[in-house]
Amino acid sequence: MDNTMNDKIEKILTNPAIGAASQMHPLLAAAHSSLITSLTNIQNERREVFMDELSRGKIRFEDKIAQSDPFVHCFIITYDAAMRSLQRQKNQYFAHLLSSSFESSELYNVTEYEEYLNMLNETSSRELWILVVLSKYEKKHRNIHGKLTLKEVSIYWDAFIAEISSKLSISSEEINAILTRLNKSGLYSTIVGSYVGYYGDRGTLTPIYYKLEDLIKPIEGDFIDDDFLND
Structure with a gap:
C-alpha cells in the first residue's frame, strides 16, 4: 500500500458520514474497524522506527538545541515525512538527517534543511x-x-x-x-x-x-x- 493510498484511507475512515454508516451496517462496521486497526498499527510502527533511530543519535530532547525554534520546526516536518513513508530504512534516513544536521551543524540553515529533506522525501x-x-x-x-x-x-x-x-x-x-x-x-x-x-x-x-x-x-x-x- 503506497503513501497516497494510506492518506486516502485515513481521510475516508475519519469521515463522519462513513462512521455513521458503519454503525448501521454490520459488515461495513467490521471493515471500518479492521481498517482503523491496520492504519493505527502502520502509524505506530512508523513512529517507533523514527523515534528509535533518532534516540541513537547524540541529540536529546532536554538539550538546549533541541528546544530551539529551528530544531522544533525541522523535527515537525521530518516527523511528518517519516509518518508518510512506508519503508523502515527510509524512516531511519529521516531520523539520521535530523540528528546529524544538528549534531554537526552541517545544516544550520532551516531553508537548506528543508531542501535536503524534500530531496530525500521526493526521491523514490x-x-x-x-x-x-x-x-x-x-x-x-x-x-x-x-x-x-x-x-x-x-x-x-x-x-x-x-x-x-x-x-x-x-x-x-x-x-x-x-x-x-x-x-x-x-x-x-x-x-x-x-x-x-x-x-x-x-x-x-x-x-x-x-x-x-x-x-x-x-x-x-x-x-x-x-x-x-x-x-
Missing part, C-alpha cells in the same frame, strides 16, 4: 538505490583518476547499467529515463558536450548528493542494501 527508494550503486562506482574510480570526465565514467558505465538492469529487471532505456528525471533533483547531472559516439546518456553524482549521503548514512553498518527495495 528505487531512485535512491540507483544513486547509491552509482556512488560505489564513482568512489572507486575517483580514487584512481581524480576528477570524473566522460572518459573515466565510460570505463564503468556499462557495468553500472548492467548491475541496475539485473537487479531491477528493467531495460537500459528505462534506467536512462530514470536518470534523466533525477537531473531535476539536483543529485545527479548528465554529462553534456559534443563527443564522438556519445549520446548524452551518462552522468555523475553532484556534491549535493554526497552531502545528503553523509547526512543520512548510519554510523555503523551498510548505508543501503538490496533489502531496501523490498522493505
